[in-house]
Amino acid sequence: MAEKKLTNDNVEICDCADVHENLVHLVEETMPEETELYDLAELFKVFGDSTRIRILFVLFEAEVCVYDLAEALNMTQSAISHQLKILKQSRLIKGRREGKHIFYSLADDHVRSIIAEGREHIEED
Amino acid sequence: MAEKKLTNDNVEICDCADVHENLVHLVEETMPEETELYDLAELFKVFGDSTRIRILFVLFEAEVCVYDLAEALNMTQSAISHQLKILKQSRLIKGRREGKHIFYSLADDHVRSIIAEGREHIEED
DNA sequence: ATTACTTATGAGCACTTGTTCATATGTTGA
DNA sequence: TCAACATATGAACAAGTGCTCATAAGTAAT
Numbered sequence: 001m002a003e004k005k006l007t008n009d010n011v012e013i014c015d016c017a018d019v020h021e022n023l024v025h026l027v028e029e030t031m032p033e034e035t036e037l038y039d040l041a042e043l044f045k046v047f048g049d050s051t052r053i054r055i056l057f058v059l060f061e062a063e064v065c066v067y068d069l070a071e072a073l074n075m076t077q078s079a080i081s082h083q084l085k086i087l088k089q090s091r092l093i094k095g096r097r098e099g100k101h102i103f104y105s106l107a108d109d110h111v112r113s114i115i116a117e118g119r120e121h122i123e124e125d
Numbered sequence: 126m127a128e129k130k131l132t133n134d135n136v137e138i139c140d141c142a143d144v145h146e147n148l149v150h151l152v153e154e155t156m157p158e159e160t161e162l163y164d165l166a167e168l169f170k171v172f173g174d175s176t177r178i179r180i181l182f183v184l185f186e187a188e189v190c191v192y193d194l195a196e197a198l199n200m201t202q203s204a205i206s207h208q209l210k211i212l213k214q215s216r217l218i219k220g221r222r223e224g225k226h227i228f229y230s231l232a233d234d235h236v237r238s239i240i241a242e243g244r245e246h247i248e249e250d
Numbered sequence: 251a252t253t254a255c256t257t258a259t260g261a262g263c264a265c266t267t268g269t270t271c272a273t274a275t276g277t278t279g280a
Numbered sequence: 281t282c283a284a285c286a287t288a289t290g291a292a293c294a295a296g297t298g299c300t301c302a303t304a305a306g307t308a309a310t
Contacts, residue, residue, distance in 0.1 A: 026186050027197045031179065032244075039247045040240065041175040048170030049298075050162045057162075061151050066257055068145065072152045079299055081258055091246075100256050100307050110246040115165065117242055119157075121216075121235040122164045174268075191287055204269055206288055225277050225286050 046090045047114065051075065052083050056111055059093060065101040171215045172239065176200065177208050181236055184218060190226040 031037075046052060054073050058064055064072070070080045084104060087093045092111050095102045106112070156162075171177060179198050183189055189197070195205045209229060212218045217236050220227045231237070 023183075023187060023189060023193055023197050027183055030186055031182050036244070036247070037175045037178050037182075040243050041173055041178050043243050043247055044169050044178075045173030045297095048166055048173040050166040051298080053162050053166050053169075054156065057156050058148075058152055061155055062148060064148060067255095068148055071145065072148050076300075077257070078259085078301080082298075085258075097307090100254095102257065108246075108249075110242060110249075114239065114242045114246070117235060117239045118165050118168050119161070121233075121239070122161070122168055124233075124235075170267095176268075192285090201270075202287070203271080203289085207268075210288075222277090225284095227287065 043090055046086055046092065047118070049083070051079070052087055053115070055080070055083060055087065056092070056106070056115065059104060059106050060112065063096070063103045063105040065103050067101075069104070168215055171211055171217065172243070174208070176204070177212060178240070180205070180208060180212065181217070181231070181240065184229060184231050185237065188221070188228045188230040190228050192226075194229070 032040075051073070055069060058069060058072055066077060066080055066084065069084075070077045073080065084093065084095075088095065091107050093104050094107045095104050097103075157165075176198070180194060183194060183197055191202060191205055191209065194209075195202045198205065209218065209220075213220065216232050218229050219232045220229050222228075
């Protein structure tokens with residue numbers, strides 16, 4: 001494939017061997033939809049806060065109400081409640097009402113898998 | 126186990142059945158170190174941006190230099206370079222110099238696994 | 251109905267983050 | 281050495297985030 005050169009302006013041109021058009025096509029073919037990319041980023045953003053990570057680790061072990069979460073993590077009820085809302089919106093956890101309490105638990109096992117993969121990465125070498 | 130009641134002040138007390146002390150102990154036993162929690166959150170924070178996600182999807186397919194990444198994603202060289210630095214610091218990608226170019230590629234397969242797990246989660250139901 | 255308890259939520263604030271712009275650093279070839 | 285290209289980086293700014301505080305909403309028991 002020919003090198004890509006523009007003659008009339010100052011655009012900088014990188015002529016990495018034959019990569020340009022091929023790459024653009026490859027990207028167009030394999031890159032997920034914009035909305036999926038956005039959703040993926042939003043999901044990982046939820047994991048990207050140590051308070052939420054700590055909440056998830058508690059829920060790995062037990063179904064827990066808001067007040068107990070706050071006590072176990074030594075944080076205010078309000079702070080925990082705000083974070084639970086975010087976790088719930090991402091369908092990572094679910095709440096079950098029982099009288100005055102709402103018990104939270106993991107929504108499914110993806111949470112465990114994702115965190116396990118993350119731990120593997122940071123624990124190597 | 127007895128309910129927990131304080132008599133002298135207004136502290137609100139949740140008496141979820143027998144959970145308190147057990148939960149605190151459980152958390153102390155199973156919760157990872159503070160530094161690991163922090164590192165985990167930092168790692169997921171890196172995945173929590175759609176520009177970085179897009180960069181990773183390109184690198185799933187090929188080893189690419191900065192300029193081509195910028196072109197493929199229709200972003201400035203500077204923006205891409207800043208993000209590459211973050212990805213490199215998290216050891217998700219690595220760079221290989223070849224003349225004037227620096228070709229970036231995935232550091233290992235954890236990236237693929239983590240993103241695959243994320244996609245599974247958002248694609249269900 | 252009133253009180254006490256549990257959870258949710260809105261506003262405000264300090265802090266973080268991603269991009270742009272300008273510029274520096276590094277590499278190659280003439 | 282100089283010019284051109286490729287990449288990295290610091291400052292600045294807008295936008296987003298997590299906590300606190302005050303308060304609302306929901307539930308149960310008296």
